[in-house]
Amino acid sequence: MAARYVHVDVFARGSLSGNGLVVVLDGEGWSVETMQRVTQEMRQFESIFLSSVSGRGAVARVFTVEEELDFAGHPVLGAAAVLHRELDPQAPTREWLLELPVGPIKVRTEMRAPAVLAEMDQGLPRFGERLAAVQGAGVLEALGLNGTDLDARLPLQVVSTGLAYLMVPVAGPALARAAIRGHDFEARLAALGAKFVLVIDASAAEIRTWDNFGRVEDVATGSAAGPAVAYLARHLHVATPLKLAQGRFAGRPSELVVRIDERGHVHVSGEVWPVARGSFEFTRSST
Numbered sequence: 001m002a003a004r005y006v007h008v009d010v011f012a013r014g015s016l017s018g019n020g021l022v023v024v025l026d027g028e029g030w031s032v033e034t035m036q037r038v039t040q041e042m043r044q045f046e047s048i049f050l051s052s053v054s055g056r057g058a059v060a061r062v063f064t065v066e067e068e069l070d071f072a073g074h075p076v077l078g079a080a081a082v083l084h085r086e087l088d089p090q091a092p093t094r095e096w097l098l099e100l101p102v103g104p105i106k107v108r109t110e111m112r113a114p115a116v117l118a119e120m121d122q123g124l125p126r127f128g129e130r131l132a133a134v135q136g137a138g139v140l141e142a143l144g145l146n147g148t149d150l151d152a153r154l155p156l157q158v159v160s161t162g163l164a165y166l167m168v169p170v171a172g173p174a175l176a177r178a179a180i181r182g183h184d185f186e187a188r189l190a191a192l193g194a195k196f197v198l199v200i201d202a203s204a205a206e207i208r209t210w211d212n213f214g215r216v217e218d219v220a221t222g223s224a225a226g227p228a229v230a231y232l233a234r235h236l237h238v239a240t241p242l243k244l245a246q247g248r249f250a251g252r253p254s255e256l257v258v259r260i261d262e263r264g265h266v267h268v269s270g271e272v273w274p275v276a277r278g279s280f281e282f283t284r285s286s287t
Contacts, residue, residue, distance in 0.1 A: 003027065006082045006277045007044075010074040011220035011246075011254040011270035012115075018254045018273070019220035019247070021078040022047040024280075025086065027061070032068065038280070039063040045218055048075035055087055057097035066211065071102040071162030073120065073222015073268055080107035081116035081272035102162045112271065119269035120222070125230035128158035128193055138188045139166060139197060142181055149174035151202055154235050158194045159227035161266050165209070166194035167231050175201040176249065180214025198224045202232055206245040219247030220254035226266040229258035 003026040012018025022042045027035070027049035039047040043065070050058040060079055062072045080096045088094055089111065096107045110117040133140070133147040136156040140146055145168070150156075154169035166189055170178065178199045189197060189212065198221075199208045209224050210217045218224075225244050232238045241259035257269045 003030075003280045004277065005042075005280065006086070007275040008078045008082060009273045009275055010078040010081075010118075011222070011256050012273045013253075013255065013271070015114075015273040015275050017252060018270070019074045019218070019252070020044045020275070021075055023075075023079050023082045024049045025053060025082070027051045035061060035063050036068070040065050045216060046072055046075050048072075048079045050079060050083075052099075053083070053087075057099070058083065059099045062100070064211065065216075066213075068101075069163065071100050071105070071223055073122075073225065074220055074270075076100070076105050076107060076120050077118035077222060077268070077270060078272050080109050080120075081118045084109040084111060084116050084118075085274070115271045115273045117269060118272050119267050122161035122223075122226040122266040122268060124161075124264050125227055125266055126160045127231075127234070128160075128164075131156040131158075131192065136166070136168070136192065139168070139185075139192065142185050142188055143168065143178045143197070143199065144181060145170065145174055145178060149177075154202060154231075157231065158192060159231045161223070161226040161230070163223045164193060164195045165198040165224050165227050166192055166196070167228065168197055168199045170199055170201055171203070175199060175204070175206060175208060178208060180210050180212070183213070185214065186212040196224070198228055200228055200231075202236060202238075204245070205242060206248070208246065208249060217250045219250045219252035220256055220270070221246065222256065222268045222270070225256040225258050226268045230260065230266050233260055 009018040151169035151171045247254040
């Protein structure tokens with residue numbers, strides 16, 4: 001199976017920082033099982049597999065080590081940056097269209113050799129109903145938090161620009177204490193209409209999120225950054241662009257920039273830095 005891959009760091013300040021990503025460039029005809037197993041083999045938080053690659057963009061599928069996602073932020077930005085470097089490195093700027101299960105995502109890239117700045121248009125945010133603390137008590141308990149840890153200025157609320165996140169606004173030392181406990185966290189979130197949780201300290205503009213088993217903390221989450229800033233803009237009227245910090249507690253400090261345009265569309269950007277490249281040598285029979 002001759003397929004090239006590129007390893008990059010997204011939302012990074014340089015190589016070996018930010019959120020690692022494997023971009024597979026020749027994913028034509030790969031089975032779901034193969035993509036899942038390759039993601040597990042590469043041991044990044046997510047991998048993205050491209051097919052029908054052209055000068056316009058590509059069809060893309062995103063996998064975590066546990067499942068396929070309809071959408072994810074840092075893989076989309078990383079994939080567009082790789083396309084720019086591989087297909088048109090002399091162009092100062094480019095625009096790309098990545099076709100994901102959630103729909104087409106537009107990405108603008110700017111060459112900043114050796115890095116590429118990438119910005120995606122996540123469209124209009126979707127807001128769920130405000131939730132009382134008692135409604136989110138099960139999620140708070142699983143995070144090791146309670147109502148006194150919440151930022152009184154902000155509600156519990158599900159917000160999405162492709163993936164539904166439950167916003168849990170906290171104050172003071174609660175951000176550092178938060179951690180997922182137990183084995184039914186995903187079910188608790190689903191009961192509230194959310195796929196993942198985002199713990200957010202609005203005063204520090206810092207966020208945290210994990211896989212739903214609490215095994216891995218994400219270091220830079222593009223699919224969460226957009227909803228987070230849309231949420232802060234709605235309730236606290238924060239100005240954009242706004243820089244969000246993430247990854248400090250996982251030892252990989254990252255920076256995500258989010259702006260909201262005049263149409264209300266959410267744009268998430270970050271630098272993408274090269275790390276490595278290679279090709280897969282396994283055969284289909286081994287999968």
